[in-house]
Amino acid sequence: MAKLMKGFDTKLVHAGEPERLIGGAVAMPIFQSSTYEYSGQKGYHDLRYIRLNNTPNHEVLHAKLATIENAEAALVAGSGMAAISCALLTVVGGGGHMLAQDCVYGGTHDLLTQDFPALGIEVDFIDGEDPGSWREMLRPNTRAIYVEAISNPLVRVSDLQAASDFAAEHGLVSIIDNTFASPVNFRPSEIGFDLSLHSATKYLNGHSDIVAGAVMGGHELVARITRKLNHLGGVLDPHACFLLHRGLKTLGVRVRHQNESALRVARFLEQHPRVNRVNYPGLESHPNHLRACELFDGFGGVLSFELEGGVEEADRFIANASIPICAPSLGGVETLITRPATTSHSGMNAQERARAGISDGLIRLSVGLESSDDLIEDFENALRATFQ
Numbered sequence: 001m002a003k004l005m006k007g008f009d010t011k012l013v014h015a016g017e018p019e020r021l022i023g024g025a026v027a028m029p030i031f032q033s034s035t036y037e038y039s040g041q042k043g044y045h046d047l048r049y050i051r052l053n054n055t056p057n058h059e060v061l062h063a064k065l066a067t068i069e070n071a072e073a074a075l076v077a078g079s080g081m082a083a084i085s086c087a088l089l090t091v092v093g094g095g096g097h098m099l100a101q102d103c104v105y106g107g108t109h110d111l112l113t114q115d116f117p118a119l120g121i122e123v124d125f126i127d128g129e130d131p132g133s134w135r136e137m138l139r140p141n142t143r144a145i146y147v148e149a150i151s152n153p154l155v156r157v158s159d160l161q162a163a164s165d166f167a168a169e170h171g172l173v174s175i176i177d178n179t180f181a182s183p184v185n186f187r188p189s190e191i192g193f194d195l196s197l198h199s200a201t202k203y204l205n206g207h208s209d210i211v212a213g214a215v216m217g218g219h220e221l222v223a224r225i226t227r228k229l230n231h232l233g234g235v236l237d238p239h240a241c242f243l244l245h246r247g248l249k250t251l252g253v254r255v256r257h258q259n260e261s262a263l264r265v266a267r268f269l270e271q272h273p274r275v276n277r278v279n280y281p282g283l284e285s286h287p288n289h290l291r292a293c294e295l296f297d298g299f300g301g302v303l304s305f306e307l308e309g310g311v312e313e314a315d316r317f318i319a320n321a322s323i324p325i326c327a328p329s330l331g332g333v334e335t336l337i338t339r340p341a342t343t344s345h346s347g348m349n350a351q352e353r354a355r356a357g358i359s360d361g362l363i364r365l366s367v368g369l370e371s372s373d374d375l376i377e378d379f380e381n382a383l384r385a386t387f388q
């Protein structure tokens with residue numbers, strides 16, 4: 001009988017798995033073979049070879065990732081940036097123009113502004129929360145609109161439904177970086193997005209031990225992006241495929257815990273007299289709270305906040321907190337803390353950051369899987385020590 005597979009968590013564990021266990025192995029083995037016996041393939045892209053993204057370790061991941069985001073097809077890549085660059089080069093290409101939400105991930109911003117002009121790709125940045133301003137940015141060669149599910153580090157939520165509708169109305173490809181929301185909280189295809197991209201380094205893998213990327217979307221688009229990736233070579237190796245596969249199976253339990261824990265931490269910080277401001281879409285005080293409630297099943301594990309004072313107090317707090325590790329990145333089992341002005345947003349000068357609403361004292365937290373009670377007690381102690 002075909003396996004019953006309705007719920008998200010059942011799909012995480014069982015979707016795409018070999019119907020007959022390989023050698024009886026309960027866990028999918030690693031196929032550490034660069035090449036495979038020729039069996040009559042007609043075209044180059046059908047040959048079995050690691051760089052062509054079609055080993056058994058790739059195929060199981062592709063099927064699982066497509067299933068959990070309700071997409072037709074998926075592709076894994078060597079990093080989030082490999083997925084993003086390859087998808088955009090495929091869709092927009094030389095001579096094309098695209099609209100991108102301002103304040104995108106730093107690596108993406110640099111790709112769009114530093115590398116794309118030389119490749120003949122033009123980019124205009126838009127305010128993701130003001131759809132009325134988008135139409136006048138259209139050009140005859142506009143091919144895509146690019147947004148992020150939740151922005152970094154202010155965790156803003158753009159008008160995602162408007163972006164998907166705008167693309168459909170004007171014949172553009174709608175593309176979303178869904179890294180911060182994860183498929184647990186948001187499945188972009190369900191509101192009409194053509195492509196969903198992930199840094200699988202973050203929640204999808206969830207253990208801070210590999211770099212990987214993913215693309216989910218329709219068959220035809222994903223096939224075109226696969227051919228581009230086959231040529232550019234940004235492939236995920238089988239051992240990293242295995243680790244991503246293992247991490248994915250616990251995505252549901254991890255992210256639901258992180259949703260819950262981040263909300264508790266955000267509420268604790270919000271009521272603390274030494275905390276001036278907390279940014280988390282799950283808080284009623286967040287400017288996009290209602291939109292986030294409509295779109296998402298949960299609000300994710302990332303929040304940011306400002307303390308009384310500024311940089312000095314922020315650095316003291318970070319030093320005083322005992323649980324979080326001070327490191328960039330997010331989505332792992334361990335709580336990470338950073339000051340974006342020194343990490344993810346150090347490429348901007350203080351003025352540019354101020355314009356984007358990112359104060360130099362802003363602290364970003366990626367809540368891990370530690371006990372929420374311990375995190376809250378730790379932050380309470382750290383605040384007391386910082387302001388004594």
Ligand SMILES: *Cc1c(COP(=O)(O)O)cnc(C)c1O
Nearest residue numbers: 079080081105179199201211212
């Ligand atoms: C980390 C990140 C990326 C880049 O992913 P890598 O796996 O580091 O290449 C892209 N988008 C977002 C939102 C990210 O957080």
